[in-house]
Amino acid sequence: MKIIKTANYDEMSRKAANIIAAQMILKPNSVLGLATGSSPVGTYKELIKKNQAGDIDFSDITTVNLDEYRGLPRDNDQSYYYFMNDNLFNHVNIDKSRTHVPNGMVADAEKECGDYEALIKELGGVDLQLLGLGHNGHIGFNEPSAEFDKVTHCVDLQESTIEANKRFFASIDDVPRQAYTMGIGTIMAAKKILVVVSGADKAEIVKKAFTGPVTPNVPASILQMHPDVTVVCDAEAYKMIEA
Numbered sequence: 001m002k003i004i005k006t007a008n009y010d011e012m013s014r015k016a017a018n019i020i021a022a023q024m025i026l027k028p029n030s031v032l033g034l035a036t037g038s039s040p041v042g043t044y045k046e047l048i049k050k051n052q053a054g055d056i057d058f059s060d061i062t063t064v065n066l067d068e069y070r071g072l073p074r075d076n077d078q079s080y081y082y083f084m085n086d087n088l089f090n091h092v093n094i095d096k097s098r099t100h101v102p103n104g105m106v107a108d109a110e111k112e113c114g115d116y117e118a119l120i121k122e123l124g125g126v127d128l129q130l131l132g133l134g135h136n137g138h139i140g141f142n143e144p145s146a147e148f149d150k151v152t153h154c155v156d157l158q159e160s161t162i163e164a165n166k167r168f169f170a171s172i173d174d175v176p177r178q179a180y181t182m183g184i185g186t187i188m189a190a191k192k193i194l195v196v197v198s199g200a201d202k203a204e205i206v207k208k209a210f211t212g213p214v215t216p217n218v219p220a221s222i223l224q225m226h227p228d229v230t231v232v233c234d235a236e237a238y239k240m241i242e243a
C-alpha cells in the first residue's frame, strides 16, 4: 500500500485525477469503479477539466459504481445515479449506456445484486477502483461487521452512516435505511485501487484502517492485503499516522 500525503483537498483531488488519467491514457477502454460522497467530488472536477482540455477521453471507458441507496428513485437528487450524472457523466464525453450504478428501485435485492455482480464479471472486472472512506471504516456501503461480505449485496446502514449522510437529506427520516453495495470481495478483485481521504475527522480511521489490524470491524483494513492500493490523503487526515 502506498500512501501519498498532500497539503490539502485540492492537491489530493489533482493527484487522484492524475492517477485516473494515467490509467485512461494507458488503457482507453478501462473499466473504472467509481464512488460517491464528498471525497471524490474534487477528483471528478479535475477529470472534467482534463476531458475538456482534450487530455483524456471517456468514449471507450466503462464505469461501475460501488453502491446505491435501496428504494430511492434515480431522479431523486440524493440517489447515487443522480450524483454521478451531476458530478461527472453530464460533463464528459462518456457513452451513458456504459455507465452502471446498482438500481435501488429493483425491489428484489437478490436479483439486482446478483445481476450487478455478473455484470462486473462480464465486463472483465474493474481496472481501477476509486474509493472514499467512511468514518467507521466502511468502503462502498460495507459496514463494520463480524465478517467480510464477498459479493454485491443489500446492507442495513448503521446509525452512524445514516447520521453522517443526513446532511444531504431534508431530514434524518428521509435517509434510506438500506443500500445495495459491491462486496469486499468485489472491491478486492479490482486490479488497482485508489482511495481518496481528507479532513481531520478522518484522521483516526485512516490510522486504524491503513496501519491497524486487518479486521471486518474496520472493512477498509482489508485493503492492506491488496497488491496495488494507493491512498491519496490530505495532511489533516494523515496526521495521526505521523503522530
Ligand code: GLP
Binding pocket: 035, 036, 037, 038, 039, 040, 066, 067, 131, 132, 133, 134, 135, 139, 140, 141, 161, 165
Ligand atoms: C458514503 C458512501 C461511501 C463514501 C463514504 C464517505 O456513505 N457510500 O462510498 O466513501 O460514505 O463519504 P464522504 O466522502 O462524503 O466522507
